[in-house]
Amino acid sequence: MLRFSKIPIVVLAGFLLIFPLVCTGISALHGYISLMVFAGIYCLITIGLSLLMGYAGQISLGHAAFFGIGAYVSGIATVRFGVNPWFCMAGGMLVAAMVAALIGAPSFRLKGHYLAMATLAFGLIVNIVFREESAWTGGPDGLSRIPGLRLSGFMFNSTIRFYYLVWVIVLAAFLFAINVLQSPAGRALRALHTSETAAKSMGIDIARYKIMIFVFSAVLASLAGSLYAHFMRFINPSTFNLLFSIKLLIMITLGGMQSLWGAIVGTVLVTFLSMEWLQFFQEYESIVFGGILLLALIFLPEGLTGLPNMLAGRGKK
Amino acid sequence: MNMASLAGQLLQYIVTGVTIGSIYAMVAIGFNIIYNVTEIINLAQGEFVMLGGLVMVSLHMLWKLPLIAAFPVTVVIVTGIGLLMNYAAIRPIRRPTVLTLIIATIAASMIIKGAAMLIWGTDSFDLTAFSGRTPILIAGAAIQPQYFWVIGFLVVIVAGLTFFFDKTIIGKAMSACSENAAAAQLVGIDVRWMVLLSFALSAAIGAIAGITMTPIALMDYDRGAMLAIKGFGAAVLGGLGSFPGAIVGGLMMGLIESLGAGFLWSGYKDAYALAALLIVLFIRPSGIMGNRDVIRFKRF
Numbered sequence: 001m002l003r004f005s006k007i008p009i010v011v012l013a014g015f016l017l018i019f020p021l022v023c024t025g026i027s028a029l030h031g032y033i034s035l036m037v038f039a040g041i042y043c044l045i046t047i048g049l050s051l052l053m054g055y056a057g058q059i060s061l062g063h064a065a066f067f068g069i070g071a072y073v074s075g076i077a078t079v080r081f082g083v084n085p086w087f088c089m090a091g092g093m094l095v096a097a098m099v100a101a102l103i104g105a106p107s108f109r110l111k112g113h114y115l116a117m118a119t120l121a122f123g124l125i126v127n128i129v130f131r132e133e134s135a136w137t138g139g140p141d142g143l144s145r146i147p148g149l150r151l152s153g154f155m156f157n158s159t160i161r162f163y164y165l166v167w168v169i170v171l172a173a174f175l176f177a178i179n180v181l182q183s184p185a186g187r188a189l190r191a192l193h194t195s196e197t198a199a200k201s202m203g204i205d206i207a208r209y210k211i212m213i214f215v216f217s218a219v220l221a222s223l224a225g226s227l228y229a230h231f232m233r234f235i236n237p238s239t240f241n242l243l244f245s246i247k248l249l250i251m252i253t254l255g256g257m258q259s260l261w262g263a264i265v266g267t268v269l270v271t272f273l274s275m276e277w278l279q280f281f282q283e284y285e286s287i288v289f290g291g292i293l294l295l296a297l298i299f300l301p302e303g304l305t306g307l308p309n310m311l312a313g314r315g316k317k
Numbered sequence: 318m319n320m321a322s323l324a325g326q327l328l329q330y331i332v333t334g335v336t337i338g339s340i341y342a343m344v345a346i347g348f349n350i351i352y353n354v355t356e357i358i359n360l361a362q363g364e365f366v367m368l369g370g371l372v373m374v375s376l377h378m379l380w381k382l383p384l385i386a387a388f389p390v391t392v393v394i395v396t397g398i399g400l401l402m403n404y405a406a407i408r409p410i411r412r413p414t415v416l417t418l419i420i421a422t423i424a425a426s427m428i429i430k431g432a433a434m435l436i437w438g439t440d441s442f443d444l445t446a447f448s449g450r451t452p453i454l455i456a457g458a459a460i461q462p463q464y465f466w467v468i469g470f471l472v473v474i475v476a477g478l479t480f481f482f483d484k485t486i487i488g489k490a491m492s493a494c495s496e497n498a499a500a501a502q503l504v505g506i507d508v509r510w511m512v513l514l515s516f517a518l519s520a521a522i523g524a525i526a527g528i529t530m531t532p533i534a535l536m537d538y539d540r541g542a543m544l545a546i547k548g549f550g551a552a553v554l555g556g557l558g559s560f561p562g563a564i565v566g567g568l569m570m571g572l573i574e575s576l577g578a579g580f581l582w583s584g585y586k587d588a589y590a591l592a593a594l595l596i597v598l599f600i601r602p603s604g605i606m607g608n609r610d611v612i613r614f615k616r617f
Binding site: 014053058059103105106113114116117118119121122124125129131132217242244249253282284285286287288289290291293294297298299301 | 410
C-alpha cells in the first residue's frame with residue numbers, strides 16, 4: 001500500500017521542469033508560473049501536514065502560525081538586522097521546531113483532539129502578536145523591502161528562477177517524507193495508524209513519533225514562510241490567519257489524507273481555485289470552500305487521489 | 318490613582334468578566350452536550366451564537382417583532398439550523414471518524430459564516446437592551462442592566478439542563494449515550510436521535526448566548542470562530558465534558574480576559590484567555606474539575 005514507485009515521481013519532476021517553458025510560450029498561461037510558485041510554497045506545508053493527518057491521525061489548525069514564524073523571522077532579521085537570508089531561514093526553522101515541540105508535547109500525551117485546539121489557540125495568539133508588536137513586525141501594515149535570495153552571486157530575482165528553487169525544495173521534502181515513511185520510524189507510524197493499542201504493545205513510543213512528525217511539519221511550514229517572504233518581499237499578518245490554516249486543511253482533505261500525493265494534488269488544485277479560477281466568487285469564498293470541503297468529505301472520503309481506486313472498486317461490484 | 322477608584326475599577330472589570338464569562342460558559346455547555354454524546358468537537362458552535370444575535374437583530378429591530386416573541390422565534394430558527402447541520406453535514410459523512418467529523422463541522426461553520434455575510438453584510442449590528450441602558454452604579458462601578466440578563470440566562474440554562482438530564486427520560490437516555498453509546502443502543506435508545514437532539518440543544522443554547530450578548534457587544538458575521546475557541550477553552554479549562562466545569566471555566570476565561578485587557582495591554586484582549594488555555598493544556602490537561610481517567614477512557 002505504501003510502495004512509492006519511482007515512475008510517477010520522475011513524471012512529476014519532468015512535468016515541473018517543462019511547465020514554465022510551456023507557460024512562457026503561451027501568453028494566456030503567463031500568470032500560471034507565479035501561481036505554481038505559491039502552490040509549491042504551500043505544498044511544503046501540506047506535505048508535513050499530510051504526514052500529521054494521514055499518519056498521526058491529528059489535525060493542526062495553526063499551521064498558518066508556523067508559516068508566519070518563518071516569514072517573520074526571515075523578514076525581521078533581514079530587514080532590521082541585515083542578517084544573511086539563508087541563516088534566517090535556518091533560524092526560523094529552529095524557532096518553529098522548538099515552539100512545535102513545546103505545543104505538541106502535552107497535546108500528544110493525551111488522547112483526543114487536543115492538538116487541534118491547542119494549535120488553533122496558538123495560531124490566533126501568534127496572529128495577534130504579529131498585529132500588535134508593530135515596532136518589530138510593522139503591525140497590520142506589514143513589513144516591506146524584504147531582500148530577495150541569492151546564492152553566491154546568483155540572484156533568484158525572476159519568477160522562473162524562484163519557481164525552480166521552490167520546486168527543487170518541494171521535491172526534496174517529498175522524497176524525504178517518503179523515506180521517513182519507509183524507515184523503521186515510518187513503519188511504526190503506519191502501525192500506529194492501524195491500531196494504536198497494537199503499536200503500543202509492540203513497544204512503540206507513540207507520543208514520541210507523533211511529536212517528531214508535528215515538529216517536522218512545523219519546520220517545513222517555517223521554511224515555506226521564509227521562501228514566501230523572500231518571494232513576495234512583503235508580508236502582513238492577514239496572510240497568516242485562521243482561514244489560511246483551514247485552507248491547508250481543505251487542500252489535504254480534497255487531495256486525500258492518506259497519501260502524500262494527495263497533498264500535492266490538493267494543494268495545487270486549491271491554490272489555482274482560490275487564486276485564479278474562483279476569483280469571481282470572492283464574496284462567496286467562505287461558502288464555496290466550505291462546500292468543497294463538505295462535498296469532499298461526503299463523496300471523496302479518500303480524496304481525489306483515492307478516486308481511481310474507488311471507481312475501480314465500484315467497477316468490480 | 319486613589320484606592321477608591323482603583324477598587325471601583327477592579328469591581329467593574331470583575332463584573333464585566335463574569336458577564337463575558339457567562340457567555341463563554343454557555344458556549345462551553347453547548348460544546349459539552351455534543352461532545353458527551355458524539356465525541357465531536359463542534360467547531361461551528363460559535364456560528365450558532367453569531368446566528369442567534371443576527372437573527373434576533375433582524376426580527377426585533379428590522380421587522381419590529383416584540384422582544385418576547387422575537388426571542389423564542391430566534392431560538393427556534395437557530396435550533397432548526399442546528400438540526401439541518403446534523404442532517405446535511407454530519408450524517409452524510411461516508412466514513413465517520415472523529416477526525417473527519419470535526420473537519421465536517423469546520424466546513425459547516427464556513428458555510429454558515431459565508432451565508433451570514435451574504436445576508437447581513439459585514440457591518441456590526443446593535444440590539445436594544447432588554448431593560449434599557451441606564452447603568453446601575455454600585456461602589457464606583459457602572460453596571461449595565463443587560464449584564465444581569467446574561468448572568469440570569471446562564472442560571473436558567475443550567476437549572477433547565479439539570480432538570481432535563483436528571484428528571485426526564487430523554488435526558489437520562491442522553492446521559493446514557495454519553496456513558497456508553499453501544500450499551501445505550503443495546504437497551505433500545507436510538508443513538509442517532511440522541512445525536513440529533515444534542516445538536517438541537519446546543520444550537521438553542523448558542524442562540525440564547527448570542528441574543529443576550531448582542532446588546533453588550535454588538536454582533537457581526539465574523540464573530541463565530543473566536544467565540545467557539547474561547548468557549549472551547551472554557552470547556553477544557555473546566556474539564557471537557559463536565560457541566561460544572563464549563564461554568565467555572567467560562568467565568569475564569571471571562572475574568573482573565575477582562576482583567577488582562579483592563580490592567581495589561583488591551584490589544585492582547587483576545588490572547589489572554591487563549592494563553593490560559595494553552596497553559597492549562599500544559600499543566601493539567603484534564604482541566605480544573607475534570608477527571609484524568611474520564612479523558613483517557615474516551616476512545617479517540
